Amino acid sequence: MRNSCVPAVEVAGLTQRFGTVLAVDRLNLTIPPGMFYGIVGPNGAGKTTILTAMCGLRRPTAGTVRVAGHDLRTAREAALAQLGVMTDGLSLPERLTAVEVLRYSAGLRGLDGGWRARAGDLLEILGLDAVPRTLIVEYSTGMRKKINLALALLHRPRVLVLDEPFEAIDPVSARSIEQVLKQYVEAGGTVVLSSHIMDFVERNCRRVAVVAGGRVLVEGPVEQVAAGSTLNERFVELVGADPVRTLEWLA
Ligand SMILES: Nc1ncnc2c1ncn2[C@@H]1O[C@H](COP(=O)(O)OP(=O)(O)OP(=O)(O)O)[C@@H](O)[C@H]1O
Numbered sequence: 090m091r092n093s094c095v096p097a098v099e100v101a102g103l104t105q106r107f108g109t110v111l112a113v114d115r116l117n118l119t120i121p122p123g124m125f126y127g128i129v130g131p132n133g134a135g136k137t138t139i140l141t142a143m144c145g146l147r148r149p150t151a152g153t154v155r156v157a158g159h160d161l162r163t164a165r166e167a168a169l170a171q172l173g174v175m176t177d178g179l180s181l182p183e184r185l186t187a188v189e190v191l192r193y194s195a196g197l198r199g200l201d202g203g204w205r206a207r208a209g210d211l212l213e214i215l216g217l218d219a220v221p222r223t224l225i226v227e228y229s230t231g232m233r234k235k236i237n238l239a240l241a242l243l244h245r246p247r248v249l250v251l252d253e254p255f256e257a258i259d260p261v262s263a264r265s266i267e268q269v270l271k272q273y274v275e276a277g278g279t280v281v282l283s284s285h286i287m288d289f290v291e292r293n294c295r296r297v298a299v300v301a302g303g304r305v306l307v308e309g310p311v312e313q314v315a316a317g318s319t320l321n322e323r324f325v326e327l328v329g330a331d332p333v334r335t336l337e338w339l340a
Pocket of ligand 1: 107110111112130131132133134135136137138139
């Protein structure tokens, strides 16, 4: 049985330096299980860096990350077993087809035969079943995103970490992915995602963290963070948007 008291993800004092750049600054986040959680922020805010540390893809300068109670430093294997990850930085076996990649991943993870039915469902929902012979190397950006999502879900992880899941995804596929994520959360899974699509975050996420300069500006239930405006308006207000001066040379 899943322990509903243990946070799905707990980030404490997370700090990431890249030379002189302080990308994440002593960040704390606690994400309860069964949560649809959004991280938003302007370009360069630190979202990808936070999610990368959350998935154990980079060892942070300081701080700890626990996934379903397992510390990524001291119980890495147990923590990673709970995670499904979709981020652009992951490399794929380029000379395989979608089914072959999924079979390869199922083998690496030692999954039982149930993976085949799940793979079939995922490929159908994501529209990748229409190109069964296409190699990954021939995939478009959006198709790569979709196969990464299928790989992230194949082993039925407890926590799904998605960096910009809708970037380069067409609107029809985006709707399918949104429905899959909703089902996943309804079934008790936790989604943590970064996005610039405020409508999506407002529609689906129960809690949101607005980050800038590697720090959390505000965090809480989406309606509370939006504080009577749309999330988009509140975001602009929090992050600060200077008026754009007139560019005479455009005339
Ligand atoms: N590998 C790296 N080496 C050096 N600096 C990095 C590296 N990765 C990120 N940074 C810097 O860290 C800061 C945070 O970057 P990050 O990619 O996490 O932001 P982001 O919020 O995901 O931005 P975006 O919305 O544009 O994707 C930026 O100043 C960026 O230049």
